[in-house]
Amino acid sequence: MRVRAATVVERDGPVILDDLDLEGPSDGQVMVRVVASGVCHSDLSAITGQIPQPLPAVLGHEAAGVVEDIGSGVTTVSEGDAVMLSFITACGRCRYCTIGKPNLCRPHWRSARGCLVDGSFPMSKGGVRYNLMSRIGTMAERIVVMENSVIPIPASTPLRIAALVGCGVTTGVGAVLFTANVEPGSVVAVIGAGGIGLNAVQGAVLAGAGKIIAIDVRDEKLAHAKEFGATHVINAAECDPVEAAIELTDGDGVDYAIEAIGNPRTVEQAFNMLAFAGTAVVIGIGSGDAKASIPIAMLPYGERRLVGSMYGSARMRVDMLRLLDLYAQGRLKLDELVTKTYPLDGAPEAFEDLKAGRNIRGLLQIHDA
Ligand SMILES: [Zn+2]
Numbered sequence: 001m002r003v004r005a006a007t008v009v010e011r012d013g014p015v016i017l018d019d020l021d022l023e024g025p026s027d028g029q030v031m032v033r034v035v036a037s038g039v040c041h042s043d044l045s046a047i048t049g050q051i052p053q054p055l056p057a058v059l060g061h062e063a064a065g066v067v068e069d070i071g072s073g074v075t076t077v078s079e080g081d082a083v084m085l086s087f088i089t090a091c092g093r094c095r096y097c098t099i100g101k102p103n104l105c106r107p108h109w110r111s112a113r114g115c116l117v118d119g120s121f122p123m124s125k126g127g128v129r130y131n132l133m134s135r136i137g138t139m140a141e142r143i144v145v146m147e148n149s150v151i152p153i154p155a156s157t158p159l160r161i162a163a164l165v166g167c168g169v170t171t172g173v174g175a176v177l178f179t180a181n182v183e184p185g186s187v188v189a190v191i192g193a194g195g196i197g198l199n200a201v202q203g204a205v206l207a208g209a210g211k212i213i214a215i216d217v218r219d220e221k222l223a224h225a226k227e228f229g230a231t232h233v234i235n236a237a238e239c240d241p242v243e244a245a246i247e248l249t250d251g252d253g254v255d256y257a258i259e260a261i262g263n264p265r266t267v268e269q270a271f272n273m274l275a276f277a278g279t280a281v282v283i284g285i286g287s288g289d290a291k292a293s294i295p296i297a298m299l300p301y302g303e304r305r306l307v308g309s310m311y312g313s314a315r316m317r318v319d320m321l322r323l324l325d326l327y328a329q330g331r332l333k334l335d336e337l338v339t340k341t342y343p344l345d346g347a348p349e350a351f352e353d354l355k356a357g358r359n360i361r362g363l364l365q366i367h368d369a
């Protein structure tokens, strides 16, 4: 089968729309007609190499669609089911899956990158294998992925909304709810008010945080943060955000600082603005050799904690469905995240807009349903 896909073939190269050959689904695999795929900053990091990504590759890791075909042995979905994609393929039986950390699934993180966890490459062109971003490569009309990469969702869920839960929403909201376990009434700072940071802000609203302090260098992003529930904003281009955050908390510092950028300086700021017993959570993915410098005495003095969060520490098959349920109840603002929709062929423009920071979230609408 021929499918159109948004690809990148060389480091820092352009986003290219191409027609690829799609094989499968084989044993344990499913074919999904992709309805919507979000455009995430990590897609850009896969192009630049900030996230290690073998090339050529099909981009995209935040999507939802409809199952079109299943391989032998597939039992959890059938043709016609609505599904969202998990960008981590959890085996369900390794030591991490077994201790309730499917987001750290061993085969997903430890086996060769770019292919499905069973080693196959469903997409190719002229005999050249195409890698798949996050083992799913969702910016394509149709994809073949492992059964363990798809999560069935209620048929009533708008698929463009389910797509967003595939990465940005779960990563941001989850960092607050599932990694930090924010307590009602506590003070939460969110550094970086982009797509992920805004979801951390609304996670803090859900958790019942007392003060929610959004920090960014762009006033329009801070305005968005207020719409999503920030009670205070700090423009870090105009002042020292650490001093400003400590001032807003009567000299104590914040209980939780969520870093949604992946920059050494903002990681340091997140740590340095913590109150006693405070927790800094790093969501942003820095480049492999980036290092931050923190005063280590602050760890024991005041029992501060510095932790990382991958995929919002979500147990995907439970927590992502809970987030969809919260949306259905009107308690998560997800429609408001999508500021521009593009056809699949609009992917190059969507990436330009991403680089320029024009959208909260851009979304490729690949099929109507
Ligand atoms: Zn993402």
Ligand SMILES: [Zn+2]
Binding pocket: 090, 091, 092, 093, 094, 095, 096, 097, 098, 102, 104, 105, 106, 107
């Ligand atoms: Zn596993």
